[in-house]
Amino acid sequence: MLVMTMKRLQMNLVFLGYDTGGIDGKKGVKTKKAIRDYRISRGLGDSEIADQKMIDCIRAEIIEIQKKIGANPDGVAGNETIAKKEEYDKKVKNYGWDNVKHFKKSEFNCKCGCGLNNMNLNVVQIADQIRDYFGKPCIVNSGSRCSKHNKSVGGVSNSRHLSGKAIDIYIQGISGNTLLSYTKQLVNQGKLRYTYLISNSNAVHIDIL
Numbered sequence: 001m002l003v004m005t006m007k008r009l010q011m012n013l014v015f016l017g018y019d020t021g022g023i024d025g026k027k028g029v030k031t032k033k034a035i036r037d038y039r040i041s042r043g044l045g046d047s048e049i050a051d052q053k054m055i056d057c058i059r060a061e062i063i064e065i066q067k068k069i070g071a072n073p074d075g076v077a078g079n080e081t082i083a084k085k086e087e088y089d090k091k092v093k094n095y096g097w098d099n100v101k102h103f104k105k106s107e108f109n110c111k112c113g114c115g116l117n118n119m120n121l122n123v124v125q126i127a128d129q130i131r132d133y134f135g136k137p138c139i140v141n142s143g144s145r146c147s148k149h150n151k152s153v154g155g156v157s158n159s160r161h162l163s164g165k166a167i168d169i170y171i172q173g174i175s176g177n178t179l180l181s182y183t184k185q186l187v188n189q190g191k192l193r194y195t196y197l198i199s200n201s202n203a204v205h206i207d208i209l
């Protein structure tokens with residue numbers, strides 16, 4: 001069992017946007033309300049008690065963010081995490097299609113021709129990194145998908161292609177397994193949520209949270 005001091009719990013709640021009335025280690029009125037609001041929004045029940053279920057939930061949530069922003073994933077949103085988050089947000093905010101090195105926006109259009117392109121640049125940025133790593137042409141098989149096209153290609157109903165958070169790519173002259181071993185590294189680094197090799201092809205699916 002992992003414990004979390006009240007102070008650390010407050011740090012995490014504040015980091016996630018809750019008002020605890022300060023980080024003083026005391027369970028005052030505002031901290032109680034923050035705990036309650038957090039619990040309700042995460043489906044943990046209406047209570048002011050930070051039980052093990054809640055501690056596990058908030059720790060996992062913070063670790064997920066820390067992995068994404070490149071902070072030490074210790075489950076407590078301290079100064080390093082706050083600084084890394086600011087850095088990350090700034091980078092994301094300044095990143096536009098002009099900064100994409102290897103792809104044109106149109107390469108991610110829905111392939112049915114409907115014109116949809118809701119691509120999230122965070123995943124495009126990772127595709128750029130993959131393209132850089134292999135140093136060879138990278139072909140986009142699928143980016144954005146409208147629900148009709150998603151259905152027609154057999155995509156699952158909650159596919160991340162629908163929200164522009166997934167890309168299917170292959171690299172010319174590189175086997176699917178070689179590509180996959182790299183994209184799996186990116187998953188382990190927290191840069192991608194998930195990746196898999198698309199059957200009977202050298203293409204992989206990559207997606208983000």
Ligand SMILES: [Zn+2]
Pocket residue numbers: 110111112113114115116145146147149
């Ligand atoms: Zn479409």
Ligand SMILES: [Zn+2]
Pocket residue numbers: 142161166167168204205206
């Ligand atoms: Zn896919």
